[in-house]
Amino acid sequence: MSRKIERLINLTIALLATKRYLTKNEIFTSVDGYEGSPETKERMFERDKDDLRNLGIEIEVGGFDPAFDDEAGYRIKSESYQLNIGDISGSEVALLSLAAEAWRGAALNEAAQSALIKLKSIGVESDLDAIPNISPQLRTPNADFEAISLSIAQRGVLTFTYVGKDLELQKRRVAPYAIATRKGFWYLAGLDLEKNLVRTFRLDRIDGQIQAHKSSPPYEVPDDFDILNYLENLGESETATLDVRKGKAHLLRIQALTHLDKGEWDQLTLSYQDQSRLIESILWHGDDVLVIAPQELRNGVISALKELAHNHG
Amino acid sequence: MAKSPQTPLSRTSRLLDLVPYVSAHQGIDLKVLADVFDVTPNQMVADLTTLWMCGLPGYTPLELMDLSFDSGYVTIHNADTLSQPRNLTIEESIALLLGLDLVMQSLPADREDLKSMATSLIRKLSLQANLLSPLRAEPHHNKKNSAAILLAISTKKMLRIKYHALYSDEVTERDISPIEIRYENSHDYVFAYCHTAQAFRSFRIDRILDSKQAHASASVTGSTVSEASTISYSLKLRTNQRDVMERFNLGKTQMASEVTSRAFSPQWLIRSVMASAGSAELTEPRVIRAEIAAAAAAILQKYGES
Numbered sequence: 001m002s003r004k005i006e007r008l009i010n011l012t013i014a015l016l017a018t019k020r021y022l023t024k025n026e027i028f029t030s031v032d033g034y035e036g037s038p039e040t041k042e043r044m045f046e047r048d049k050d051d052l053r054n055l056g057i058e059i060e061v062g063g064f065d066p067a068f069d070d071e072a073g074y075r076i077k078s079e080s081y082q083l084n085i086g087d088i089s090g091s092e093v094a095l096l097s098l099a100a101e102a103w104r105g106a107a108l109n110e111a112a113q114s115a116l117i118k119l120k121s122i123g124v125e126s127d128l129d130a131i132p133n134i135s136p137q138l139r140t141p142n143a144d145f146e147a148i149s150l151s152i153a154q155r156g157v158l159t160f161t162y163v164g165k166d167l168e169l170q171k172r173r174v175a176p177y178a179i180a181t182r183k184g185f186w187y188l189a190g191l192d193l194e195k196n197l198v199r200t201f202r203l204d205r206i207d208g209q210i211q212a213h214k215s216s217p218p219y220e221v222p223d224d225f226d227i228l229n230y231l232e233n234l235g236e237s238e239t240a241t242l243d244v245r246k247g248k249a250h251l252l253r254i255q256a257l258t259h260l261d262k263g264e265w266d267q268l269t270l271s272y273q274d275q276s277r278l279i280e281s282i283l284w285h286g287d288d289v290l291v292i293a294p295q296e297l298r299n300g301v302i303s304a305l306k307e308l309a310h311n312h313g
Numbered sequence: 314m315a316k317s318p319q320t321p322l323s324r325t326s327r328l329l330d331l332v333p334y335v336s337a338h339q340g341i342d343l344k345v346l347a348d349v350f351d352v353t354p355n356q357m358v359a360d361l362t363t364l365w366m367c368g369l370p371g372y373t374p375l376e377l378m379d380l381s382f383d384s385g386y387v388t389i390h391n392a393d394t395l396s397q398p399r400n401l402t403i404e405e406s407i408a409l410l411l412g413l414d415l416v417m418q419s420l421p422a423d424r425e426d427l428k429s430m431a432t433s434l435i436r437k438l439s440l441q442a443n444l445l446s447p448l449r450a451e452p453h454h455n456k457k458n459s460a461a462i463l464l465a466i467s468t469k470k471m472l473r474i475k476y477h478a479l480y481s482d483e484v485t486e487r488d489i490s491p492i493e494i495r496y497e498n499s500h501d502y503v504f505a506y507c508h509t510a511q512a513f514r515s516f517r518i519d520r521i522l523d524s525k526q527a528h529a530s531a532s533v534t535g536s537t538v539s540e541a542s543t544i545s546y547s548l549k550l551r552t553n554q555r556d557v558m559e560r561f562n563l564g565k566t567q568m569a570s571e572v573t574s575r576a577f578s579p580q581w582l583i584r585s586v587m588a589s590a591g592s593a594e595l596t597e598p599r600v601i602r603a604e605i606a607a608a609a610a611a612i613l614q615k616y617g618e619s
Contacts, residue, residue: 008325009367014369054322055326082400096413099408108404112408178449180448182449226449227449286583305612307590308586309613312605313606
């Protein structure tokens with residue numbers, strides 16, 4: 001096994017060091033480790049090329065020379081092999097270290113750590129004194145996280161089963177744009193290819209495995225798309241006026257736009273987009289919250305209460 | 314936890330990254346190097362021995378890499394071809410970009426300098442990885458509170474918090490000695506000794522409204538975790554509603570019409586059934602069922618309905 005590893009490394013070195021394209025024959029005679037019949041060497045070489053590509057190393061094919069045998073040559077361009085992010089300061093390395101540490105114990109921890117090793121190999125030491133002592137953490141409960149992020153980068157397509165509002169199982173085909181975490185949940189935003197509309201999906205509502213597919217041509221992602229903005233501004237919003245008992249209903253109080261002291265009660269206004277969600281929240285607070293306006297919201301709460309009284313009577 | 318070091322591809326990848334790392338850290342302690350790459354020192358010696366056999370075609374001492382590590386300190390020479398770090402993979406870029414966004418938003422407000430540094434790093438990395446749409450990570454909770462908790466844990470200091478207890482819907486002031494931060498059911502909790510309750514308690518960090526260092530330092534006196542009693546309940550599901558399944562923590566696609574489970578708090582149970590409106594009917598316990606019917610009727614009266 002270590003023979004194979006040596007061969008892969010020697011091949012990488014030879015293809016990186018060469019100024020011109022190397023033909024297969026040149027590779028077989030000069031790079032250590034290619035042995036056996038011509039067919040065996042050929043098979044070895046094909047596998048090695050695939051292996052290097054899987055490691056993210058691009059092998060360039062070219063150098064056809066009509067004067068000779070029309071034989072393809074190979075090389076690795078150092079521009080595509082090497083990390084090229086320009087000058088980097090010690091405080092920047094420290095920020096990147098914090099970014100990598102945020103993945104401890106979460107889905108992309110291994111990728112984050114190997115990225116950090118590469119950045120530290122530039123030779124600039126991390127200046128930890130330059131940054132405050134914080135350690136924010138990312139949490140990723142979903143195992144398909146890596147498939148989703150790769151698919152975004154490659155502009156591919158994802159298919160999955162989504163649990164809808166009424167527990168119906170929906171088959172979705174989505175060109176993913178971005179992922180975000182907000183209030184403890186992960187969201188995926190993308191173009192729903194059946195509806196041809198941008199949609200967001202909560203990752204914990206995806207049922208079963210997510211399948212990633214290649215797409216050709218790759219999907220375009222609008223370059224001004226901001227997923228957090230998108231999540232905050234879904235649809236038209238309306239304003240509700242609620243009476244709230246003093247010292248109660250803190251979940252609603254923190255959303256209040258205006259606040260009026262009425263003695264035993266306070267009158268709040270807040271904006272909402274999803275009426276049924278607001279009704280749930282009002283009902284959760286029992287007799288500590290009364291709806292003043294709009295009438296439609298008031299009616300919604302009243303009919304829900306009648307159902308509750310009827311079902312439990 | 315050391316990752317599996319033995320697939321030929323993961324080893325090749327590690328060896329390629331080892332050369333630039335050692336080139337930038339000549340004379341590094343072998344054990345430290347093994348730690349950086351998350352392998353055992355023996356595995357690191359095996360890796361270095363393999364690298365020793367590699368070099369430019371010709372493979373005479375002139376072309377081979379020149380490694381020395383038998384003294385316990387590692388140096389590398391004659392490795393120019395591989396001495397620059399490799400480009401980031403797409404996955405690595407995504408990991409750093411999400412991490413950087415989180416770090417940027419967690420920085421204190423007065424560090425505009427670092428925020429703009431993070432922004433320019435994000436721009437550089439997104440361009441490199443061809444990731445146009447920003448990957449966003451919003452911190453879970455108030456960073457002032459989590460910073461105060463971390464500080465209190467590391468300095469073993471007491472903290473005075475204003476806590477919103479969701480089920481009783483009350484805000485109380487408590488003195489706590491934070492022990493650790495735990496992650497459960499998509500939320501961060503601080504596990505602490507609560508001096509007010511004289512018992513160990515968990516507090517959801519996003520429900521801590523305010524925190525400041527308490528002046529007195531108190532010792533932890535209680536030693537047992539208080540055992541909350543639970544109540545058994547039965548629920549009839551009248552419609553298939555995702556929100557109801559999520560609220561009662563039932564399986565995503567579990568279609569049973571009747572479920573039995575346990576709750577820690579009767580207040581939670583009443584509120585959850587109320588919030589589910591017509592979608593759920595509590596059948597047991599009968600006392601709480603009657604309470605729900607009475608509460609609904611009482612609120613209806615306030616609306617002028619009966």
